[in-house]
Amino acid sequence: MGSILEVRLGSTNATIPIVGFGTAAWPFGASETIKESILNTLKLRYRHFDAAAVLYQSEQTIGEAIAHALQLSLIQSRTELFITSKLWCSDAHSDRVLLALQNTLQ
Numbered sequence: 240m241g242s243i244l245e246v247r248l249g250s251t252n253a254t255i256p257i258v259g260f261g262t263a264a265w266p267f268g269a270s271e272t273i274k275e276s277i278l279n280t281l282k283l284r285y286r287h288f289d290a291a292a293v294l295y296q297s298e299q300t301i302g303e304a305i306a307h308a309l310q311l312s313l314i315q316s317r318t319e320l321f322i323t324s325k326l327w328c329s330d331a332h333s334d335r336v337l338l339a340l341q342n343t344l345q
Contacts, residue, residue: 255321262297270300277304281313282308283295284303286320292343302345 245254252287260280264272277288290297301322330339 243286256285256287257286259321259323260285261289262301263291263295266296267296270303270309273297273300274307275343277301278308278311278313281308288320288322290322290324290340290343291327292324298324298343 242313245258247254260277262273262277264276280288288301290301292298305314305317305320307318312336314320326336326339330336
């Protein structure tokens with residue numbers, strides 16, 4: 240497999256993979272399907288995953304898959320990965336953003 244293209248982040252030397260693996264599965268929240276998909280894509284050297292707390296219901300499952308990947312030595316550290324997610328419309332209010340962010344980071 241060829242390398243996955245990356246783009247430089249701002250003025251740093253850090254890079255992020257340009258393609259993220261989407262974690263939506265039907266029915267939404269299909270945790271075993273998501274876990275298996277993440278483990279398989281980690282074997283293919285994907286390191287960028289896209290989640291959504293409300294719509295995809297995949298954030299917790301991604302965390303579980305990462306923990307399993309660490310046990311299997313598919314990755315050495317969580318710092319190898321980029322996880323992007325989405326702020327749900329109902330959380331886009333000044334009094335809810337921080338809590339939604341904290342939930343995503345768990």
